[in-house]
Amino acid sequence: MLDPLSLAVGAGLVGVGWACGRFGRRVPRTKKLIARCGCGHDLALHDRETGTCHAESSRRGTHGLREWIGCQCRRYTGPTPLEDVFAPPILPPES
Ligand SMILES: [Zn+2]
Numbered sequence: 001m002l003d004p005l006s007l008a009v010g011a012g013l014v015g016v017g018w019a020c021g022r023f024g025r026r027v028p029r030t031k032k033l034i035a036r037c038g039c040g041h042d043l044a045l046h047d048r049e050t051g052t053c054h055a056e057s058s059r060r061g062t063h064g065l066r067e068w069i070g071c072q073c074r075r076y077t078g079p080t081p082l083e084d085v086f087a088p089p090i091l092p093p094e095s
């Protein structure tokens, strides 16, 4: 026999389950920006001074052997992470 109270409790449990499923799976929006260059490589693979890319990619060369080719990228063109831009400059301690 179903009485109104147990119906309400049941509905409430369903609601809680729905809310957990809905909000528990929420993807956090603070996803770290992947600084990727136009060549497809990470910012970390690029030389900070010269900007050249140090990444190597393998391809199937002649005779089916694997060839390693350095990336031809000469300058990083992707987005710069904010923490890099706004990093406080290292100042000499005040005396
Ligand atoms: Zn690059």
Ligand SMILES: [Zn+2]
Residues within 6 Å of the ligand: 037, 039, 040, 041, 053, 054, 055, 071, 072, 073
């Ligand atoms: Zn590259």
